Amino acid sequence: MAFIPVNEPALNGNEKKYLLECLDTGWISSEGPFVQRFETEFAQRVGRSHGISVANGSAALDVAVVALGLGPGDEVILPTFTIISCAAAIVRAGATPVVVDADPHTWNMAVDQVEARITPRTRAIMAVHIYGLPVDMAPLLDIAQRHHLTMLEDAAELHGQTYRGRPCGSFGDISTFSFYANKHITTGEGGMVLTDDDALADRCRSLRNLCFQPQKRFVHEELGWNFRLGNLQAALGVAQLEQLNTFLARKRAMGQRYTEGLKGVAGLQLPLATTDYADNGYWVYGLVLDAAVPFDAAEAMQRLKAKGIGTRPFFWPMHEQPVLHKMGLFAGDKHPVAERLARRGFYIPSGLALTDAQIDQVIASVKEVMA
Numbered sequence: 001m002a003f004i005p006v007n008e009p010a011l012n013g014n015e016k017k018y019l020l021e022c023l024d025t026g027w028i029s030s031e032g033p034f035v036q037r038f039e040t041e042f043a044q045r046v047g048r049s050h051g052i053s054v055a056n057g058s059a060a061l062d063v064a065v066v067a068l069g070l071g072p073g074d075e076v077i078l079p080t081f082t083i084i085s086c087a088a089a090i091v092r093a094g095a096t097p098v099v100v101d102a103d104p105h106t107w108n109m110a111v112d113q114v115e116a117r118i119t120p121r122t123r124a125i126m127a128v129h130i131y132g133l134p135v136d137m138a139p140l141l142d143i144a145q146r147h148h149l150t151m152l153e154d155a156a157e158l159h160g161q162t163y164r165g166r167p168c169g170s171f172g173d174i175s176t177f178s179f180y181a182n183k184h185i186t187t188g189e190g191g192m193v194l195t196d197d198d199a200l201a202d203r204c205r206s207l208r209n210l211c212f213q214p215q216k217r218f219v220h221e222e223l224g225w226n227f228r229l230g231n232l233q234a235a236l237g238v239a240q241l242e243q244l245n246t247f248l249a250r251k252r253a254m255g256q257r258y259t260e261g262l263k264g265v266a267g268l269q270l271p272l273a274t275t276d277y278a279d280n281g282y283w284v285y286g287l288v289l290d291a292a293v294p295f296d297a298a299e300a301m302q303r304l305k306a307k308g309i310g311t312r313p314f315f316w317p318m319h320e321q322p323v324l325h326k327m328g329l330f331a332g333d334k335h336p337v338a339e340r341l342a343r344r345g346f347y348i349p350s351g352l353a354l355t356d357a358q359i360d361q362v363i364a365s366v367k368e369v370m371a
């Protein structure tokens, strides 16, 4: 049987039509009309005033952290169980990342550990929604308000989802998204910064565009980046956004089919379908091996590969990153849940092009590996 890749996107809407429009009109750069259209429509979908598209989700974090004015002497609290982009943006801005462990059930940041990590230098919280369920935002926002902290929300993995009925990505003073090929909607590579704050939006637009000045274009008061998104990517984004509701429904059906097929299998922790504040959107379908299972995630992934099933390991915690240790960060930090997730967790094929027949084949293979 053919190999089942861990992710394959679905590109069956207006993608081709809009891309051809770019070619026919000659608009391929960031000056093209799809860029603003994508920014406006995506911001509207999340209920925010401004969308600033960028080259990718990591760039969105870089822009957001600098736009918020975070820098040397400032501490930012974030989950240890996340992608390097989050910590990298903080470190590159000269600020200091401070991490909390993961919740063993939702795999999101342990909100109840945040307050203990606050010091007089703490300036911001970076909330990162992980794998399909949002962070428990209400208590986190309460902490932020009481301690006068800025909230940065990384919603890269939760397009179109809600927390207690309100769109994910609408909570932070600033929020970020990625449109990498494995996200719910994709532009191949791409990202977006969202905010309701006019001044912050202007700052993000400037930072993504080399901090060119309107009056004296080639005279710079500040260093920015060229993180612009092109019209071709934005054309894909507009077409993908039209399908977001369908995509989300499909992701949920896929997650339910996996859970139905795997719920009896001994030794596996499956994703929670729901919490009291949100339903799982199954950005990816993760599995965590119980302590009693005599092999680790790396071994399980090897065995699945031999059966033609693509997988990915879970995130490796920030407090165990060699590059961050070399900078003197996280000495002595211990976060047992994230450490266990990293070694016992992996995810199985979760892309939108996956068929029910393929899902059933993955289920059968996982059962064989666990038997």
Ligand SMILES: *Cc1c(COP(=O)(O)O)cnc(C)c1O
Residues within 6 Å of the ligand: 056, 057, 058, 059, 082, 083, 085, 086, 128, 129, 154, 155, 156, 157, 178, 179, 180, 189, 190, 191
């Ligand atoms: C994918 C992702 C990113 C990075 O996005 P890229 O577009 O790959 O740079 C950042 N944060 C989270 C939580 C992600 O899942």
